[in-house]
Amino acid sequence: MSPEILSSPTVEYSPVGEVRRIIRRICLLRAVGRAPEAARLELNELASASVHLPGLGGESVEAIFSEEMSRVTDASLVAELMAPLLAQSLGPLLRTSNVGSTAPPIATRTPSAAPPANGSPPSIADFIDGMLAQERPA
Amino acid sequence: MSTATVDKPIITAAHIPTNAAATSAPVRSPNSTTPKTKTILLGFDLGTNKSCVLAGAAGTADITVSKVVPSVVGYVKDGIVDGIVAGNRTILFGDDALTNMLHVKLVAPLQQGVIQHPDAARDFLKHIRSLADPSGQAEIRAVVGMPANADEKARDDIRRCAYGIFDRILLIPEPFLAALGYRDDSRVGQSGYIDPVVNALFIDIGGGTSDLCLVQGYFPTREDQISIPFAGDAIDGLLSDELDRIYPNNGLSRIKVREIKEAHGYVGPSRKPLEVKVIMGGKARSLELGDVLAQSGNALIDKIYPALTTLIQRASSDSVVTLLQNIIVTGGGSQIRGIDTLLQKKLTDDGYETPKVRLAGQDYKRYVALGALKAARAARENQWQVLLG
Ligand SMILES: Nc1ncnc2c1ncn2[C@@H]1O[C@H](COP(=O)(O)OP(=O)(O)O)[C@@H](O)[C@H]1O
Numbered sequence: 001m002s003p004e005i006l007s008s009p010t011v012e013y014s015p016v017g018e019v020r021r022i023i024r025r026i027c028l029l030r031a032v033g034r035a036p037e038a039a040r041l042e043l044n045e046l047a048s049a050s051v052h053l054p055g056l057g058g059e060s061v062e063a064i065f066s067e068e069m070s071r072v073t074d075a076s077l078v079a080e081l082m083a084p085l086l087a088q089s090l091g092p093l094l095r096t097s098n099v100g101s102t103a104p105p106i107a108t109r110t111p112s113a114a115p116p117a118n119g120s121p122p123s124i125a126d127f128i129d130g131m132l133a134q135e136r137p138a
Numbered sequence: 139m140s141t142a143t144v145d146k147p148i149i150t151a152a153h154i155p156t157n158a159a160a161t162s163a164p165v166r167s168p169n170s171t172t173p174k175t176k177t178i179l180l181g182f183d184l185g186t187n188k189s190c191v192l193a194g195a196a197g198t199a200d201i202t203v204s205k206v207v208p209s210v211v212g213y214v215k216d217g218i219v220d221g222i223v224a225g226n227r228t229i230l231f232g233d234d235a236l237t238n239m240l241h242v243k244l245v246a247p248l249q250q251g252v253i254q255h256p257d258a259a260r261d262f263l264k265h266i267r268s269l270a271d272p273s274g275q276a277e278i279r280a281v282v283g284m285p286a287n288a289d290e291k292a293r294d295d296i297r298r299c300a301y302g303i304f305d306r307i308l309l310i311p312e313p314f315l316a317a318l319g320y321r322d323d324s325r326v327g328q329s330g331y332i333d334p335v336v337n338a339l340f341i342d343i344g345g346g347t348s349d350l351c352l353v354q355g356y357f358p359t360r361e362d363q364i365s366i367p368f369a370g371d372a373i374d375g376l377l378s379d380e381l382d383r384i385y386p387n388n389g390l391s392r393i394k395v396r397e398i399k400e401a402h403g404y405v406g407p408s409r410k411p412l413e414v415k416v417i418m419g420g421k422a423r424s425l426e427l428g429d430v431l432a433q434s435g436n437a438l439i440d441k442i443y444p445a446l447t448t449l450i451q452r453a454s455s456d457s458v459v460t461l462l463q464n465i466i467v468t469g470g471g472s473q474i475r476g477i478d479t480l481l482q483k484k485l486t487d488d489g490y491e492t493p494k495v496r497l498a499g500q501d502y503k504r505y506v507a508l509g510a511l512k513a514a515r516a517a518r519e520n521q522w523q524v525l526l527g
Contacts, residue, residue, distance in 0.1 A: 037355055037356045040356050040359075041356070044359050122355070122356070123516065124318065124512060124513055124516035124517075125516050125517060125518045125521065127314070127335075127356070127357045128308070128310070128357075128513065128516075128517055128518075128521050129357075129521070130356055130357030131310060131311075131314075131357045132521060134357065134359060134360075
């Protein structure tokens with residue numbers, strides 16, 4: 001599961017939305033075993049995003065954390081259930097797609113832009129997100 | 139100068155919340171109202187001394203343009219007779235400008251990594267665009283490297299200069315781009331390969347500044363970067379002062395002093411006797427420069443080393459041992475002889491665990507631009523900043 005999936009900005013921009021977005025990423029990073037990054041995000045981005053909020057519109061950081069954690073857990077469960085099914089139905093397709101085929105590759109991304117395998121660093125786009133989040137005025 | 143400074147409001151997609159912002163809106167370029175059919179991605183290292191541009195069509199992995207251009211613009215002086223400047227051009231760039239030094243007014247658009255002459259910078263960017271897209275018809279999306287310590291004004295200046303020349307832009311700090319460019323993508327994930335983007339410390343020694351940056355698998359924060367206003371130019375200054383003291387009225391220009399440094403400069407213990415032949419007042423002379431070169435080179439180490447250890451101490455205890463294996467020196471200053479060995483020895487002597495300091499190598503000039511092109515290829519639609527009039 002790539003952090004991109006959950007970090008795409010689907011919510012309207014608002015200070016609370018921003019805090020929620022960061023918390024979701026923290027939860028996701030923790031879920032995929034990237035705790036040091038999650039800690040960094042918490043210390044830097046989350047701290048600076050939430051400090052300027054007058055009152056999070058009634059929501060507490062803890063409440064958002066527990067909500068987002070349960071969303072991430074649900075998503076992981078779905079992924080876990082879906083993975084073998086997907087592998088089963090896509091397996092033959094994946095096995096044959098490279099053999100003697102002149103068809104263009106499915107992915108249009110260059111190798112450097114490829115999504116990370118488990119445990120590897122975030123994608124370059126995730127890094128850019130991190131940079132833009134640092135630049136964003138509070 | 140030929141172009142007026144542009145002062146336009148700028149809207150950046152990064153501040154617009156949804157990724158629909160940039161995808162659905164047609165690119166509005168002041169140059170043309172017709173939609174552009176082809177997109178060219180540009181990785182651009184806009185350096186004080188030299189710039190490097192790499193370009194390729196979007197959706198491909200090809201690099202169709204790869205050029206290092208001295209960051210200088212030459213405006214042909216009035217009264218130069220026809221035929222002196224090839225093609226009777228009025229503005230020359232890079233090596234062309236330098237070769238015609240006598241017939242042009244040379245302007246370096248940048249100083250210490252930031253734009254000093256906006257008009258010349260715009261002319262220079264137009265030239266870079268023409269290298270990447272001779273037809274002038276493509277949509278140009280450029281990732282541009284910025285000094286790590288660039289403030290908002292410096293960033294705005296670049297955006298302003300790029301308005302109407304590039305369609306979309308993304309400014310990314312150079313140390314991070316250097317890590318991305320230096321990364322061997324084919325080896326990422328292999329055992330024994332320490333991905334520089336995951337755990338490395340970059341020391342980039344340029345003309346105006348030396349920038350040190352921890353890159354540890356997340357985007358470097360301000361605390362991960364140290365920029366020191368002491369680098370190649372400062373060494374030239376020290377060298378020049380010392381030469382004036384020992385050999386008064388030597389008449390050596392700054393350019394000559396820099397050449398001496400590049401040919402003979404080193405760090406570490408004195409390599410005396412080190413005789414260097416120079417022309418002074420039209421006569422060849424041999425100067426003993428062993429001590430002078432050591433002093434000026436070691437002054438750089440005295441500035442860099444404390445910053446290096448400060449950043450090492452900022453790394454977490456789980457990552458520091460691997461980090462010590464991945465200290466990379468890049469930029470023109472990495473060419474100073476002995477710099478890797480001396481830094482490594484100082485770390486070892488201070489008790490750091492088996493440190494390894496290595497040089498980025500001859501390709502150092504292209505790493506920032508290469509990292510920028512990789513970033514351009516990976517950037518999401520909503521991450522591009524749209525320059526609007
Ligand atoms: N062989 C060399 N020995 C010592 N210094 C060098 C050498 N080659 C280049 N430099 C110095 O590197 C500096 C320029 O570095 P560079 O990374 O190109 O700078 P910038 O990015 O600031 O344009 C200059 O001071 C130049 O003299």
